[in-house]
Amino acid sequence: MSALAHRIVEESTAAGFAGPAGARRRAAAAALGSVGLPTSRDENWKYASLRPLERQNFTPAPRGVTITAAVLPAPITGFARYVFVDGHFAPALSAAPGAGFAALAAAETPPAAAAAVGGDARFALLNAAFAQDGAQLKLGRGENARAEVVFVAASEAAVGASYPRLEIELAEGAQLELIERHLGAGEVAAFVNSALTVQLDRGAQLRHTRLQDLPARALSFDTLSAELHDGSAYRLLGVATGAQSARSTLLARLAGEGAGIDMALAALGEAAQVQDAYARIEHVARNTRTEQLFRGIAADRARVAFNGKVVVDAGAAGTDSRQSLRGLLAGSQAEIDVRPQLEIYTDDVRCSHGATAGKLDDAMLFYLLSRGLEPATAQRLLKWAFLADAFARIEIPDLRRQIEARLAGALHDGALKELL
């Protein structure tokens, strides 16, 4: 066992988790202990920033840290809001609760299903070993709901880690529109390790927007595992702008005939940020669909990477998979790496992929300057334009306004738009 793995097991024991849940947590820690956390030598983990883990304190941040409501973004019309602070449910900050939500106390947190999804889900094991409250959104047959889950990191990593946990289960024909946010209360150097599971039953539909906007010194790891049954549809938009270093691991199994996933991811790195994402989509059943779009911008000395792997099993005839991955280098010391990967075990498939990495177009930039725009404004406009394909998918007007205001800054021109 590596020194790091050893320490994780020790910290989990020292936390003294009680009862059967405690036993399961220790089991998760032990499982992690035997496989160890990934290192940069592991395939799929080359770009993640794993070094800081060696100094990391894994013990969960204490309950009861208070934050002001001002930390939270403006509410989204029509959405229930559930707020968690350092992984602890904060009912006082939550609003307009709706159907299907439960805050699972630590003792009820179910054991990790992570082992099932292989070595890339090791951070989900870490979450299972330490998570406090979990959010559960469980919709029955034909139900529908709109919910926003806000995870606020409020403690310095030295004080304790934050383990957001969200479980989504949609029964047959249920529909959920979900906004998931990760942000900080002030400029804390937090350690955030999130785990999400998604279960979509026959014909269920999930629209999911996740916004990672953690403070500039935060370290973030997240693991999303989704299982899609017959005819279910999962539409995911991820926007990663925050953290010093963030790694997203997305694992989806298209297990039922006709299931489809449509994921668009945007990642922005500036200064010395690291934005790394890995997606593995496995087509198990017939006539399943993947649509995947990645748009990443690396400015200054940032490193932005996306590795999109699509696996088509022997039984997945009629698979249709499209990947469009693009990176934009906006700094002479920035680094970008976009990589589509295909593994196909059947003949009857339609798979296409395109991957490009380029720079801001000089001719476009000059055109904007020649109209009198500041270089910084011109660059921001072109970056926003580069992301347009991904953001075209935001259908919630309040959310679109917030994202535009965050990313396009002064160019967000609501007054003009409303007059058009």
Next chain:
Amino acid sequence: MENMKNPDTALLRIENLHAKVAGKEILNGLSLTVERGEVHAIMGPNGSGKSTLASVLAGRPGYEVTQGRVSFEGRDLLSLPPEERARAGLFLGFQYPVEIPGVNNVYLLKAALNAQRKTRGLPEVDAFEFLTLVREKMKLMRMEDSFLSRGVNEGFSGGEKKRNEILQMLVLEPQLAILDETDSGLDIDALKIVAAGVNSLRSPERACVLVTHYQRLLDYIVPDQVHVLIRGRIVKSGDKSLALELERRGYDWVAGAAA
């Protein structure tokens, strides 16, 4: 005294300009003076350096000025970055306007206008007044409203791109417009529309430099002077009749006379 010369009243004064592109000398001792209120036409064979001149004046990167000077309203133009040249009132209508998908046409117009207003110490333009102004200019250019919300030049036809350039010019009201082959690719009606647009901006304060291959444009926008640019310098200047003569006789006779 020697250093008490009258201030330069010319809007644009180019003296002995030499410029290189990719290590190759393209402008080769070019001089030209444009006074306020004037319209100048520059004609010349393909590859003679007309667009290079326009690019150097607008400050496009990659063009190295090796000799000479350019003053604009008495200021040293070449020392300014492109955006400041634009805000000082210089406008370049591109020979090949670039498409910028995802950047809204109307956002660009407003950002450009506000950048200019800021330099002049004016507040940002009110959204409603701005749209009223733009719609009025669009009417003049016979452009539909839908062009506003499209990406800059995105999917525009050749002629639509040129009209969009003129629309921008009309909104920005520059002191000096350099229009690089704005007439190329325009149908007969569009040519008249563009000419009307340019003429609507003519004033005793402003000036315009038209780069063109066709004397037909000059029937609609009557120039004060016509220049022939060959191998990076102006080899002959005259009045409107020079354009007619070039149309009849081609460039060889000027080139021959200049050699």
